Amino acid sequence: MSYRTENIRNVALAGHAGVGKTTLFEALLHAGGVIQNMGAVERGSTQSDTDAQEKARGHSIDSCVAGIDRGNCHINLIDTAGHEDFRGATLCTFAAVETVAVVVNAANGIEHGTRRMMEHARERGLARLLVINKIDTESVDLQKLVDSLREEFGNECLPVNLPADRAGKVLDCFFHRDGATDFSSLADAHRQILDQVVEISESTMGAYLDAGEEALTPQQLHDAFEQCLREGHLVPICFVSARAGVGVGELLDIFDHLLPNPAEANPPPFRNAQNRQIAIDPNPQSHVIADVFKVINDPFVGKLSVFRMWQGTLRRDSQLFIDDNRKAFKVGHLFRLNGRTHVEMEQAIPGDIAAIAKIEDIHFDAVLHDSHDEDLIHLAPLPFPPPMFGLALEPRHKGQEQKLSHALARLSEEDPCFRVEHHKELNETVVRGLSDLHLKIMLERMRERYGMEVLTHPPRIAYRETIAGSAEGHHRHKKQTGGAGQFGEVFLRVDPLERGAGFEFVDAVKGGVIPGQFLPAIEKGVRQAMETGAVAGYPLQDLRVTVYDGKYHPVDSKEVAFVSAGKKAFLDAINKARPIVLEPIVDVEVSIPEPNVGDVTGGLAGKRARIMGTDARRGGERVIKAQAPLAELTDYPTELKAMTGGRGRYSLDLSHYEPVPPPVQRQLSEAWKPKLDDD
DSSP: OOOOGGGEEEEEEEESTTSSHHHHHHHHHHHTTSOSSOOOTTTTOOSSOOSHHHHHHTSOSSOEEEEEEETTEEEEEEEOOOSGGGHHHHHHHTTTOSEEEEEEETTTOSOHHHHHHHHHHHHTTOEEEEEEEOTTSTTOOHHHHHHHHHHHHOTTEEESEEESOSSSOEEEOSSOOOSOOSSSOHHHHHHHHHHHHHTTOHHHHHHHHHHOGGGSOHHHHHHHHHHHHHTTSOEEEEEOBTTTTBTHHHHHHHHHHHSOOTTTSOOOOEEETTSOBOOOOOOTTSOOEEEEEEEEEETTTEEEEEEEEEESOEETTOEEEETTOOOOEEOOOOEEEETTEEEEOSEEOTTOEEEEESOTTOOTTOEEESOSSSOOEEEOOOOOOOOOEEEEEEESSTTOHHHHHHHHHHHHHHOTTOEEEEETTTTEEEEEESSHHHHHHHHHHHHHHHOOOEEEEOOOOOOEEEESSOEEEEEEEEEOOSSSOEEEEEEEEEEEOOTTOOEEEEEOOOTTSSOGGGHHHHHHHHHHHHHHOSSSSOOBOSEEEEEEEEEOOTTTOOHHHHHHHHHHHHHHHHHHSOEEEEEEEEEEEEEEEGGGHHHHHHHHHTTTOEEEEEEEETTTEEEEEEEEEGGGGTTHHHHHHHHHTTOOEEEEEEEEEEEOOHHHHHHHHHHHHHHHHHO
């Protein structure tokens, strides 16, 4: 390894689906001498789309890392998925890079994926680069596209090079200013970007005003340029045709000469146990600190943990710890990822992206380190979209529950937006993802990798039951079987409590008519009845049970008798206390383009939603805030996608429980009665 930390560049290619990121990734590897021949997405022969589903569908599902060496410079390049359904895998890579190159299709212009990736990168404090691809497309007005980018993302977006003609090359307009272009004079573009760069520093601006640009050395320009990127004062625009190879070498030059290295970039947002940001020293002599941003369960290599080195030097045979675990593990093999291949490496320095295999305890977002002398730290979490689309599933074949659990655990390790929930009260396993396509892909992977086939159905809604009034209940349990009998008699009262109060059990027995030793048995019977419900089979909540009278027999009274008496007395009271079914109400926040506001608010109103307000955001986006019953939102991801052309997104958070409308309660009760009769 001949490079140092200051020679490393870490760049993620991001953007909307179909802009040509994977083809650009392939072209950059070809121009950098990593591969001899470019693969094609259509043929399924690219370095990054290696998964069978990626080849079949013709687009990326996961991210892919490859390294390019250019002299002393080492570029870690990451191709990412553009589809919203797989945004989690894309955002994971933002924890490992200094720069995000947002790729734009010259023919389609700004799309919602462009906006989203620009915003995510800005929020993370990463340098941003706009790469206009497919510049050789017929009838494309590149000047108009540049103007729209500046209008959308700010005047800090400026070309760093310009296409000289459709056929062949692009011209640098930062260091050079002479030459003809298709849509603008190079001198004008040179002056614009130079004016933007020099104003970042008083000393640079002063030298420029006093003696012109001749007074500025290339190093001064580089330092000012890098500071502009780091502070968001400049978003360079560059031009390529990945398929034709136009501008690809020039883009590598930009990566090499102008992008920040790991020591120059904004400090990573590491925090200690008190949630205070702490400084990381990108020094190869310091303690090792690395962050795992990707986990791959490879059928041949085993579990592969991909991490970004932030501090220290990691060598093969080193001892590492995971988070606060005091048990160390040995690094037997250290890999560099190059698309389809894994290459052994001797050591990793700050800024490197590397991987280790077959360490089962490592998880996504784990911090790897070699010393417990320093504070336990973690990287600030990424803004992952909440997985809202759900499916309940069960093994197709009986006896495979353990195999299913293992497969789901493996899949959830790889994707932070794939969540597995086990609902004990509903006796359901539910998986959640970003869309129906996201879950479909994950279940296909489960079948292909682990031979696990499942049956799916919509998940049940976690309804609850409570009471609207007070009532008294009574039951005498008496059983004689020839020997010792069973006897217990209970009088109790139920009262409603406010929403969210839970359950209270009160002992108001006087005179020892029920000995204190039997009160826990009565409470046990009450809790059993609360779990199974009284109206529609859902747990009861928000009520008080007061036991105030009863009888016992000195010989026949036993715990089992009072469990039964308490349970049936409680059900007797509940049925008199106007039982009602409660449904979960969620806070809904929907982000959509301005033209879709009417359709979306009308759709929500048809789902018994209450619109709480709307907010305007930059880029013509509106945010609708509402409260709606969760049961009405089962198919909402698909509906929102259809209404907004895939540009809408939403989040849900549980707010509170409310009584369901009477027709819904009747429907739920009638559906439960047959099951109750069967029992």
